[in-house]
Amino acid sequence: MDSADRESQIVALLTDIQLPLRHYVQSLMPGDSHAHDVAQQTNATLWQKRDDFELGTHFKAWAFSIARFEVLNYRKQQARDARLGLTFSDELESVMTRELAEEPDDFDERQAALEQCLNKLRPADKQLILHRYFQDGTLQAFAEQHGRSVGGLRVTLHRLRATLQTCIERALTPNEPAS
Template sequence: MDRSADQTAFVAALTDAQLPLRLYVQSLLPGDFAAADVVQQANTTAWGKREDFEPGTNFKAWIFAIARYEVLNYRKRQARDARLVFSDEVEQLFAEDLATRDELTERRHEALRGCLSKLRPQDRDLLMHRYDADAGTLDEFADRVGRSVGGLKVTLHRLRNTLLACIEKQLSPARATP
């Protein structure tokens, strides 16, 4: 048989083996979305080694053996890539960044508490009601205080802007203590 006929027969055998090959690889890598990539790699490897295949032998067994090695190689790469080790300097940078973030969050909370204490009691009550999950609806609060829901929403908007400006002022560098 000539080379062209051999390649045609090889392509036909490879094409016929695709579904069983895919199912085989998926059984070795259950739930792993990379199974299709491993099948493709097995196909590429098989094509590169097509001269090694002996016509008349079991093509499926041959391609499955290639696929098994590709699965093993994939698992080795996954295991190697899963170990992410940081240097001491990187770990130190992470620790410093987290400490800085915690400090900034605490400063923001302190500023918020200070700004809330400057509000009128009825404005604080409105804010506390709005952000308390168990406090009920804004409609109920409006009925209780004798105001319209629309008026309360406008007041809430103004209070949020007032608090934001107050917090930013508290956190500004000019107010920082040495």
């Protein structure tokens, strides 16, 4: 296989895991606004180390292990800079990583269920969800564009998240036979 074909395959694999990779990094850095930056650094590292990856093996597992090290590097840097008052112990980090690895790999099913559930929403509600979570828009900007209050939008988002969660859980739960 020539290098152009190999790079093309690597690009395709890298593209396919962007959303799961971002979610994985966010799960390791709950509430940390720098998770996006660490995910981008992970992408850069993946690209730099692309020749280390053996095509035909599990790309997602390889990428997630690199992401874990990027998160650890970020935390060490934060601890060094003394800007972070709380750091995870190595033992807690190990437990979190082990539990995340044991999570079922049902991302595609959950993504399909989310799409179905989003399509069941009223157009205005769907627009709000898409603006807030998929376009990284602020509530303030949406409120100004649509003549609504930020507080009202927060209440609506809370209701919509609960509705979507229920819908997704129903979609993922196999129908039990009637008795």
